[in-house]
Amino acid sequence: MVKVTVYTKHGCPQCDMTKRVLEGEGVNFNTINVEEDEAALNYVKNDLGFSSMPVVVAEGIEPFSGFRPDLLQALK
Numbered sequence: 789m790v791k792v793t794v795y796t797k798h799g800c801p802q803c804d805m806t807k808r809v810l811e812g813e814g815v816n817f818n819t820i821n822v823e824e825d826e827a828a829l830n831y832v833k834n835d836l837g838f839s840s841m842p843v844v845v846a847e848g849i850e851p852f853s854g855f856r857p858d859l860l861q862a863l864k
Contacts (some may be wrong), residue, residue, distance in 0.1 A: 790863055792817035795843040797833050802855040803842040813864040843849055 792810065796803035810817050816859065822829040823832050832843050838853040845851045846863055 790815075792844065792846040792863055794819050795828060795845070797821060797824050797841045797843060800841050805845065805855045806842045806860065809860045810849050810863070811862060815860075815863050842843045 794806055794810070796804070796807070796819055797837060798801070798821065807817075807819065808843055820828045822845055832838050832841075836843060836845070836851050836861055842855070843853045844856075844859070844863075849859070849862070852859055
């Protein structure tokens with residue numbers, strides 16, 4: 789099973805939709821809220837280069853940002 793992490797923030801509709809699709813596909817994932825975890829925010833911004841949420845990191849694929857159902861379905 790692929791390890792999936794979704795970086796989110798409060799009040800983010802795209803984050804909520806991303807999590808709903810993953811749940812609907814039966815994908816196990818971890819959620820990290822970047823507003824509550826400064827190290828995670830630094831990782832997403834500085835290491836990955838993203839400034840908007842959600843950011844999805846999974847083994848075997850390039851990290852991506854935004855609501856991408858096409859990429860999410862590939863994680864099942």
